[in-house]
Amino acid sequence: MVEFSTDRRxxxxxxxxxxVGSMLASPASGQxxxxxxxxxxxxxxxxxxxxxxxxxxxxxxxxxPEHVPGGLSVGLDxxxxxxxxxxxxxxxxxxxxxGNLRLAEAxxxxxxxxxxxxxxxxxxxxxxxxxxxxxxxxxxxxxxLDRLTDDPExxxxxxxxxxxxxxxxxxxxxxxxxxxxxxxxxxxxxxEVDAALVGQLVVGFTEVVxxxxxxxxxxxxxPPSERTFAPDVDSWDQTKFPGIIDGAAALRGYWGAPNxxxxxxxxxxxAVTGGGPxxxxxxxxxxxxDSDDYDTSDYEEPFSTxxxxxxxxxxxxxxxxxxxxxxxxxxxxxxxxxxxxxTDGGVTDPVDTTVDGILSGLLGVGN
Amino acid sequence: MVKDSxxxxxxxxxxxxxxxxxxxxxxxxxxxxxxxxxxxxxEQWPNPSEGPGSELSDSVADLSGxxxxxxxxxxxxxxxxxLLFGPADHERGLWFRKFPGSGAALQASGVGGTTLIYTGNxxxxxxxxxxxxDHWPDAFSYDDLLPYYRELEDVLGVSxxxxxxxxxxxFRGAEAAGYDLIDEANVTETGxxxxxxxxxxxxxxxxxxxxxxxxxxxxxxPDAVDPVEGHTLAAAEIAGNPHPRGAPYEEKAKKTSAIxxxxxxxxxxxxxxxxxxxxxxxxxxxxxxGDPEATGVEFRDTWNGGTETIAADTVVLAxxxxxxxxxxxxxxxxxxxxxxxxxxxxxxxxxxGFFEESVLxxxxxxxxxxPQEGQNIAARFDYPGVGMLQTTGSGPGIAAILGFGASxxxxxxxxxxxxAPWDTQGRLAGTELKxxxxxYRQALPILVVTDDRPHKRNGITVTPGVEDEHGPIPQxxxxxxxxxxxRRDELAEIATDILREAGADHVHRSDSPPTALHIHSTxxxxxxxxxxxxxxxxxxxxxxxxxxxxxxxxxPNPTNTGQALAARTADTIVERYF
Numbered sequence: 001m002v003e004f005s006t007d008r009r010x011x012x013x014x015x016x017x018x019x020v021g022s023m024l025a026s027p028a029s030g031q032x033x034x035x036x037x038x039x040x041x042x043x044x045x046x047x048x049x050x051x052x053x054x055x056x057x058x059x060x061x062x063x064x065p066e067h068v069p070g071g072l073s074v075g076l077d078x079x080x081x082x083x084x085x086x087x088x089x090x091x092x093x094x095x096x097x098x099g100n101l102r103l104a105e106a107x108x109x110x111x112x113x114x115x116x117x118x119x120x121x122x123x124x125x126x127x128x129x130x131x132x133x134x135x136x137x138x139x140x141x142x143x144x145l146d147r148l149t150d151d152p153e154x155x156x157x158x159x160x161x162x163x164x165x166x167x168x169x170x171x172x173x174x175x176x177x178x179x180x181x182x183x184x185x186x187x188x189x190x191x192e193v194d195a196a197l198v199g200q201l202v203v204g205f206t207e208v209v210x211x212x213x214x215x216x217x218x219x220x221x222x223p224p225s226e227r228t229f230a231p232d233v234d235s236w237d238q239t240k241f242p243g244i245i246d247g248a249a250a251l252r253g254y255w256g257a258p259n260x261x262x263x264x265x266x267x268x269x270x271a272v273t274g275g276g277p278x279x280x281x282x283x284x285x286x287x288x289x290d291s292d293d294y295d296t297s298d299y300e301e302p303f304s305t306x307x308x309x310x311x312x313x314x315x316x317x318x319x320x321x322x323x324x325x326x327x328x329x330x331x332x333x334x335x336x337x338x339x340x341x342x343t344d345g346g347v348t349d350p351v352d353t354t355v356d357g358i359l360s361g362l363l364g365v366g367n
Numbered sequence: 368m369v370k371d372s373x374x375x376x377x378x379x380x381x382x383x384x385x386x387x388x389x390x391x392x393x394x395x396x397x398x399x400x401x402x403x404x405x406x407x408x409x410e411q412w413p414n415p416s417e418g419p420g421s422e423l424s425d426s427v428a429d430l431s432g433x434x435x436x437x438x439x440x441x442x443x444x445x446x447x448x449x450l451l452f453g454p455a456d457h458e459r460g461l462w463f464r465k466f467p468g469s470g471a472a473l474q475a476s477g478v479g480g481t482t483l484i485y486t487g488n489x490x491x492x493x494x495x496x497x498x499x500x501d502h503w504p505d506a507f508s509y510d511d512l513l514p515y516y517r518e519l520e521d522v523l524g525v526s527x528x529x530x531x532x533x534x535x536x537x538f539r540g541a542e543a544a545g546y547d548l549i550d551e552a553n554v555t556e557t558g559x560x561x562x563x564x565x566x567x568x569x570x571x572x573x574x575x576x577x578x579x580x581x582x583x584x585x586x587x588x589p590d591a592v593d594p595v596e597g598h599t600l601a602a603a604e605i606a607g608n609p610h611p612r613g614a615p616y617e618e619k620a621k622k623t624s625a626i627x628x629x630x631x632x633x634x635x636x637x638x639x640x641x642x643x644x645x646x647x648x649x650x651x652x653x654x655x656x657g658d659p660e661a662t663g664v665e666f667r668d669t670w671n672g673g674t675e676t677i678a679a680d681t682v683v684l685a686x687x688x689x690x691x692x693x694x695x696x697x698x699x700x701x702x703x704x705x706x707x708x709x710x711x712x713x714x715x716x717x718x719x720g721f722f723e724e725s726v727l728x729x730x731x732x733x734x735x736x737x738p739q740e741g742q743n744i745a746a747r748f749d750y751p752g753v754g755m756l757q758t759t760g761s762g763p764g765i766a767a768i769l770g771f772g773a774s775x776x777x778x779x780x781x782x783x784x785x786x787a788p789w790d791t792q793g794r795l796a797g798t799e800l801k802x803x804x805x806x807y808r809q810a811l812p813i814l815v816v817t818d819d820r821p822h823k824r825n826g827i828t829v830t831p832g833v834e835d836e837h838g839p840i841p842q843x844x845x846x847x848x849x850x851x852x853x854r855r856d857e858l859a860e861i862a863t864d865i866l867r868e869a870g871a872d873h874v875h876r877s878d879s880p881p882t883a884l885h886i887h888s889t890x891x892x893x894x895x896x897x898x899x900x901x902x903x904x905x906x907x908x909x910x911x912x913x914x915x916x917x918x919x920x921x922x923p924n925p926t927n928t929g930q931a932l933a934a935r936t937a938d939t940i941v942e943r944y945f
Contacts, residue, residue: 052797059798059805063805086458091837093838097454100458100459101460174781177777199794200880207772208767214764223416240805241762246610247583247611249579250573250737250741271539274542288560288563289552290517294555296498299499304849
């Protein structure tokens with residue numbers, strides 16, 4: 001079995017090993033020399049795409065042949081690396097703009113940590129397999145791996161996330177929503193654990209990019225005035241999205257009723273006749289009644305307004321991720337006993353100001 | 368050239384800043400608006416994402432509908448990358464704002480701010496949210512907003528939104544579920560209605576049973592075939608909607624603040640707009656005893672990194688409910704304990720219904736709902752005390768991430784829903800995702816918008832050391848209360864009921880993580896600013912954006928109220944200081 005640790009120092013050392021920290025540690029140099037995307041990272045993003053928008057031969061008989069291709073067949077994995085590496089601007093006061101925050105390796109590493117956590121808890125349905133990693137890689141990746149190391153097998157074994165089955169990878173991502181690192185040393189809001197951000201990056205963004213127009217660009221990173229676009233998009237065939245339109249003859253009229261200020265002009269259609277006066281579709285919008293005589297005297301609060309933080313239910317993870325005792329109450333009662341941000345007016349205590357500190361703060365893992 | 372001093376400097380040309388600029392300019396004051404993002408549709412910056420361009424625009428003649436047509440392609444991924452909150456330079460990513468858990472802050476940059484991606488919805492606040500909920504000062508009431516609502520709605524042409532298939536499905540479902548049609552602008556009862564939208568009504572030529580064969584272009588376009596004015600019923604508001612193509616700048620159907628107010632502001636002859644200028648410091652003079660007095664700002668050019676200082680008799684903060692408190696906290700200003708605190712963000716969710724083709728044939732006479740047609744958001748459900756619902760048409764990419772890509776409760780396969788009224792909940796991926804997205808054109812998504820209440824724990828903080836080129840970055844903290852969660856659950860159940868009554872065979876609830884799109888009350892009236900929106904602790908420093916709202920207005924989209932309050936604040940500035 002692959003060795004792993006969810007210890008955050010190990011994670012930060014891992015970041016360092018990937019060159020992320022050292023790259024960011026010298027922002028003033030101005031010219032970044034980004035590390036090349038490694039075969040491990042490529043395997044991880046291919047594994048993400050393979051799980052989120054897979055190739056689905058099983059949908060051919062059910063929905064049609066256009067539903068078979070997935071993200072890997074259009075190179076979505078490569079773009080995801082580019083997308084994540086360019087998602088956030090990175091500037092340093094005094095040094096100015098430094099470029100973008102290269103996050104692909106760090107995100108991939110967090111996914112491997114999530115995979116390790118899943119396997120350690122025995123929550124994976126199928127055992128990890130290096131064969132899955134090999135299957136995800138292109139022959140050129142394997143050649144590169146062979147060039148980079150004398151021991152390619154041990155390198156492949158580091159890609160634990162990619163070694164999981166499709167559904168186990170999703171379980172590993174879900175586990176990141178509640179992943180807990182030791183945050184006791186950290187004051188203030190930076191202690192929030194939001195490795196969950198990684199889940200949103202790799203699931204939410206994979207989905208929005210795949211189902212958007214992305215595939216239609218020759219190069220979406222080109223300057224906007226030089227970008228070329230052709231509406232040839234696999235996912236549009238799958239959603240039956242008709243493409244970018246300048247308009248649609250879709251007007252059914254304006255909703256209203258005979259005794260209402262809404263709807264005017266001729267009647268185009270009667271839409272609903274049950275319950276109350278018939279609702280009709282009119283040629284003109286009509287207007288909203290605008291009276292000074294609005295009456296709020298019978299207003300009631302259907303639910304509690306005391307401000308008690310929600311502790312369980314679907315938001316439990318969000319709540320438990322907050323560090324410290326949240327004892328604040330509703331604004332209305334003017335209780336000023338809030339834990340950490342009252343006395344200093346919202347400026348929390350300084351934390352680690354090193355670049356690793358910033359990066360790990362972004363990922364919510366501390367350093 | 369930017370001058371050394373102005374009567375008023377406004378920080379931010381977002382949804383509200385241009386309203387204040389127009390009012391102040393019309394009163395004869397010399398106004399500079401500083402905007403962190405670019406200026407789209409302006410001849411001074413023909414390629415605003417590719418180079419610095421000019422410095423400043425002060426003439427309505429600079430505005431160009433043709434440039435807007437070129438820059439706003441309405442392709443959803445490209446437009447999101449262009450408009451979400453970051454520097455103009457297309458090679459640079461977004462400015463990072465830290466959000467707890469898996470939520471996100473969805474601000475836009477550029478002249479027009481988040482109205483560039485907003486859906487044109489312009490309802491008023493619920494009167495009870497101001498007059499009955501106890502967050503607002505006693506000296507301020509809904510009545511104070513009414514004249515400003517009326518004036519600005521008239522300027523923007525706010526009117527009931529048109530019906531396409533998706534609205535008809537929603538209205539039918541709401542009727543069948545027993546809800547009443549609301550026809551009041553000042554909403555005090557529960558019911559459903561068309562959205563009051565700041566979008567010009569579509570041409571009658573676009574009636575669905577007409578055989579329209581034109582190209583949806585404006586009469587001013589020499590290439591127009593069977594030209595139309597108003598909204599063209601391409602659901603493109605989130606993607607920047609510049610329709611109708613070929614229209615002059617001011618004639619674009621969707622009235623962002625850049626379309627609705629910037630031309631009026633420039634037309635006064637007294638307003639200059641300086642894009643690509645990120646304000647990093649508020650300057651004050653405290654030599655006179657008492658509270659310090661605002662004397663100007665420092666900003667940084669986002670292209671060349673150079674800094675400049677501008678003097679002003681009055682400073683107006685209109686950078687939005689995240690950036691305004693951030694700027695205060697990063698400046699050497701008095702420590703008001705409520706700066707940044709009490710944030711509300713309408714704690715949202717998404718509930719999506721899927722319909723069999725045969726059901727749609729029976730109700731709307733065709734096998735599809737077509738969420739890509741009509742206005743993005745054109746139908747709503749109001750419930751004072753709880754919040755609201757609104758239908759949400761969009762392109763498939765946005766539909767995917769809203770409906771399936773983000774959740775606070777893991778993946779569908781790990782959720783036990785035996786007691787829930789919806790069929791699936793959570794993130795969806797893999798074969799099931801592809802199966803449901805194959806029904807994109809038979810889907811009706813509903814956005815849940817909760818009347819979450821201000822809690823002091825929620826808001827914006829900054830931490831020295833966690834900073835970018837503009838200083839410590841904003842960190843957003845948000846934990847809803849038990850009441851907020853119950854309000855949201857109630858709305859999700861009503862949405863499900865309406866979808867079922869409309870005939871949905873499958874209902875999916877996202878259980879979205881807290882996401883900051885409607886953001887308010889971080890510099891609240893009664894806490895940080897007085898009823899004229901001037902800071903209690905700094906003279907001549909005003910707030911004219913959604914951060915001055917004392918709560919989330921009950922749930923209605925906040926643009927109308929933010930703009931009405933900004934207009935009122937401009938009047939107060941003139942009264943107090945000029």
